[in-house]
Amino acid sequence: xxxxxPPHRRCRNNSNVLELLHPGTFVTIDNHPNDLPPFQVIExxxxxxxxxxxxxxxxxxxxxxHRRLRSx
Numbered sequence: 001x002x003x004x005x006p007p008h009r010r011c012r013n014n015s016n017v018l019e020l021l022h023p024g025t026f027v028t029i030d031n032h033p034n035d036l037p038p039f040q041v042i043e044x045x046x047x048x049x050x051x052x053x054x055x056x057x058x059x060x061x062x063x064x065x066h067r068r069l070r071s072x
Contacts, residue, residue: 019071021049026072038072
């Protein structure tokens with residue numbers, strides 16, 4: 001058995017690689033407007049991340065698919 005992956009399983013770009021987003025990390029979302037501040041990650045679990053804007057307060061959160069987020 002070869003240590004190399006078969007060609008059909010190789011990742012040729014970063015679209016299949018998910019960043020590790022720790023709580024407190026600031027992120028942007030797909031098509032993030034330039035005038036919108038980055039979101040802060042509260043928690044990521046099971047492919048879903050809870051994020052918030054600092055101006056929203058501690059109890060207002062938004063659930064976003066992990067694949068849509070990038071480190072700011």
